[in-house]
Amino acid sequence: MAYIDELRLINKVATMYYEDNMRQTDIAKQLGLSQAMVSRLFNRAREEGIVRISVTTPKGIFVDLEKQLMGRYGLRDAIVVDCQNSDVEETIQRDIGAAASYYVETAINNGEIIGISSWSATLLALVNSMHPVQRKKDVHVVEILGSVGNPSAEIHAAHITGRFADLVQGQAIYLPAPGIVGLKTTRDVLINDPYVHEAMAYFDRITMALVGIGSITPSPILKQSGNIFSDEELNLLREKKAVGDISQRFFDAEGNPVESSLNDRVISIELEQMKHVDRAIGMAGGSRKLAAIRAALRGGLINILITDNCTAEKLLSD
Numbered sequence: 001m002a003y004i005d006e007l008r009l010i011n012k013v014a015t016m017y018y019e020d021n022m023r024q025t026d027i028a029k030q031l032g033l034s035q036a037m038v039s040r041l042f043n044r045a046r047e048e049g050i051v052r053i054s055v056t057t058p059k060g061i062f063v064d065l066e067k068q069l070m071g072r073y074g075l076r077d078a079i080v081v082d083c084q085n086s087d088v089e090e091t092i093q094r095d096i097g098a099a100a101s102y103y104v105e106t107a108i109n110n111g112e113i114i115g116i117s118s119w120s121a122t123l124l125a126l127v128n129s130m131h132p133v134q135r136k137k138d139v140h141v142v143e144i145l146g147s148v149g150n151p152s153a154e155i156h157a158a159h160i161t162g163r164f165a166d167l168v169q170g171q172a173i174y175l176p177a178p179g180i181v182g183l184k185t186t187r188d189v190l191i192n193d194p195y196v197h198e199a200m201a202y203f204d205r206i207t208m209a210l211v212g213i214g215s216i217t218p219s220p221i222l223k224q225s226g227n228i229f230s231d232e233e234l235n236l237l238r239e240k241k242a243v244g245d246i247s248q249r250f251f252d253a254e255g256n257p258v259e260s261s262l263n264d265r266v267i268s269i270e271l272e273q274m275k276h277v278d279r280a281i282g283m284a285g286g287s288r289k290l291a292a293i294r295a296a297l298r299g300g301l302i303n304i305l306i307t308d309n310c311t312a313e314k315l316l317s318d
Helices: 003-018 024-031 035-047 063-073 089-107 121-129 151-167 184-190 194-200 220-225 231-239 261-265 287-298 309-317
Strands: 077-081 113-116 140-143 171-173 208-212 244-246 249-251 279-283 304-308
Touching (some): 003 024, 063 077, 089 121, 089 208, 089 279, 089 304, 121 208, 151 171, 184 261, 249 261, 287 304, 287 309
Parallel strands (some): 077 304, 140 171, 279 304
Antiparallel strands (some): 244 249
């Protein structure tokens, strides 16, 4: 685990206890940690010199930005990573993925049903940064966007899902269907396939979702998969005021679903289902995705945000 990620969590717990006057049990519940973990973090806070008379924030940690984001958008938690250039997407994805991996390592509980969208560069960065977690009982990892597409891209999706499941010592539940199909009737047939139906039956039971937040322009990794709409279809979504998507479910500037016939061709979790996930974690940053992130926050589509400091400042500036 990265030292800066450990310091970030230690500092957050100490701030919640000493400055926000929260009880340890409430901290554990809000952050999804065990009380034993919270107690150990308090000890580390003293060892690191973070807790003295007041909380000392290490360089590169943005407690004020995190608290402001939580207050502005009603978030359960916010994690802001240090990024010097919000226009270099590869760097942002790497840093956000690393922070997300530490969050998963520390916050996963027994019986978790974790939903992941495998066509995500940030999720790939998460998997590449993550260490095996202590064995938990009855953990399932479910694909929430169809993983069938370009053959080479399918290998990528299977790698992310399978590797993540191995790291959390859980069972992988694959969604063996394309993310986007050509016709609604095709989708209707596919969702009644026993294996597809089995995977989608988990959607309403997901306890933790790890998702990227996409802009209206598809990412390179999504383009490679083949699970994208045509330019004409994307223009139609723009005409309907779409600004972003989660798992190919598009929404407008207020986070409301964009209604169109295109939605009937998608095989993924619904936006309304995302709102009911206990920990819906959005991982995104950078100028290109600013409007989409802001909209997802306004619509309550996620309740935990992991982003970079440049993006966080812009989210708070309007």
